[in-house]
Amino acid sequence: MAGPMKMRATLGNGFTDVRVLMTHPMSTEQQTKGQPHFIQNVTVKVNGKTVIEGEISQAVSRNPVFSFRLAGGAKGDKIEVSWLDNKGDTNKTEAAVA
Amino acid sequence: MRAVALLAAVALAGPAAAQSQFEKYQQMTAEGSPVELFEMEGEALWRKPQGPRNVSLEKCDLGKGPGVLQGAYAALPRYFADADRVMDAETRILHCMVALQGRSLAEASKRLFGNADNPSEMEYLTAYVAGHSRGVRMTPGTEHPKERAAFALGQKLFYHRAGAWDFSCTSCHGQENKRIRMSELPVLDRPEDARPIVATWPAYRVSNSQLKTMQWRINDCYRQMRMPEPNFGSEATIALNLFLTATGQGAAYNGPGTKR
Amino acid sequence: MNGVRRKLLALLAAGVLNPIAAWAATWNKDAFSAKNAGDALKNLGAASPQPSGDIVIEAPQIAENGAVVPIEITSRIPNTTSIAVLVDKNPYPLVGRFDFREGALPFLKVNAKMGETSEVRVVASAGGRHYVATKEIKVTIGGCGG
Numbered sequence: 001m002a003g004p005m006k007m008r009a010t011l012g013n014g015f016t017d018v019r020v021l022m023t024h025p026m027s028t029e030q031q032t033k034g035q036p037h038f039i040q041n042v043t044v045k046v047n048g049k050t051v052i053e054g055e056i057s058q059a060v061s062r063n064p065v066f067s068f069r070l071a072g073g074a075k076g077d078k079i080e081v082s083w084l085d086n087k088g089d090t091n092k093t094e095a096a097v098a
Numbered sequence: 099m100r101a102v103a104l105l106a107a108v109a110l111a112g113p114a115a116a117q118s119q120f121e122k123y124q125q126m127t128a129e130g131s132p133v134e135l136f137e138m139e140g141e142a143l144w145r146k147p148q149g150p151r152n153v154s155l156e157k158c159d160l161g162k163g164p165g166v167l168q169g170a171y172a173a174l175p176r177y178f179a180d181a182d183r184v185m186d187a188e189t190r191i192l193h194c195m196v197a198l199q200g201r202s203l204a205e206a207s208k209r210l211f212g213n214a215d216n217p218s219e220m221e222y223l224t225a226y227v228a229g230h231s232r233g234v235r236m237t238p239g240t241e242h243p244k245e246r247a248a249f250a251l252g253q254k255l256f257y258h259r260a261g262a263w264d265f266s267c268t269s270c271h272g273q274e275n276k277r278i279r280m281s282e283l284p285v286l287d288r289p290e291d292a293r294p295i296v297a298t299w300p301a302y303r304v305s306n307s308q309l310k311t312m313q314w315r316i317n318d319c320y321r322q323m324r325m326p327e328p329n330f331g332s333e334a335t336i337a338l339n340l341f342l343t344a345t346g347q348g349a350a351y352n353g354p355g356t357k358r
Numbered sequence: 359m360n361g362v363r364r365k366l367l368a369l370l371a372a373g374v375l376n377p378i379a380a381w382a383a384t385w386n387k388d389a390f391s392a393k394n395a396g397d398a399l400k401n402l403g404a405a406s407p408q409p410s411g412d413i414v415i416e417a418p419q420i421a422e423n424g425a426v427v428p429i430e431i432t433s434r435i436p437n438t439t440s441i442a443v444l445v446d447k448n449p450y451p452l453v454g455r456f457d458f459r460e461g462a463l464p465f466l467k468v469n470a471k472m473g474e475t476s477e478v479r480v481v482a483s484a485g486g487r488h489y490v491a492t493k494e495i496k497v498t499i500g501g502c503g504g
Contacts, residue, residue, distance in 0.1 A: 062214065305426075
């Protein structure tokens, strides 16, 4: 099963900084003799509304760490980040802007 | 002597620019480090009842009293009266697995070093314990006679040359301006060099996606020196750890860290 | 239909996943399978982007280990709606593509693997036009295999 995720959303100067950590092997074709295992989709939502949609490859490092920035934002805004990998496994995490 | 030092400084002016790029790589990888994920797994293991007594490690005394995590890592290694020896974090965690959970030493230490696909219980737990000392000044034990003896032994081991290639710790960590690839090698008997090092172990290694403990670091140095690898938690590794930590004491703990 | 989508649909049919929570799950297989940056960009619909000084790539000039190369990207091009990151000399150059909708700033920090020293290519799209900036990153140990 999917390992833990961790996220921090903090109010910056006119924007919200979102830093998210994901436990995932992100293994390449070379490492697995053609059976790579990696996250393909990453979605960021603010208060239920999708604001960032990412498609990624096996070239993102193991245990992915992303930083995003959201326009404005307010304390308490609910941020949700989720991922889906090429084997159909998925995970998500939520945090309120601090 | 002074002229030599000046000459060396001039000769180094070239590589200095490239060095800042090494530092930039270190800094950016540290900022983008997934090391906190290890602390999270460690917390789950800390709270998980295990062993014949089916209890968690939550009452483990790391030196600040049963269950006190805050600042405990930064005060290690130190002498523990209940075990009548100096212990570092990993050795103390192992001690709690045996004393609290009722596990055999053999079972608890069966797999102390993990790998990227399956990190060890010890690696997760050490990250969790260490994370509770962020910002706390490093104050290892240096007063008790056994702490003094361990420091003296560690110091001796640091300079002791042995093995097929006649290496000592100082072969790599005794002179300025040495590096392996892009990693600058700290002169570990100098407080200013030791401080940032002891304040950032255990650490996540980006090159192999593994959380590494200080016990592993010292063990691997012995392997690299082509000497027999010491036992986990042995008197020698704890003595070296205490020598290094006491040399670098006073720094605010800033780990678990991230290394190349 | 790819395996992932089939699996998802099967899960949906079985009522395992809440359809509202389920993914649109698009993944541009053609772009990610392309073996050179040009083909990847064509498949992203962003062929022949024009050079721009308004895409800022913050990254070390030298990465000791290609397993983790931190890259920070900011697009100062007004109304940027997507950013794609490519490593020219990787077996599959496209590392990722991110769409930024209203509420998100065109900023991204990601750790990428690099097999060897290469140009890192960042393509930003705004108002149907495509812009590119590149930065060479030297790698002392490749980071795709073992």
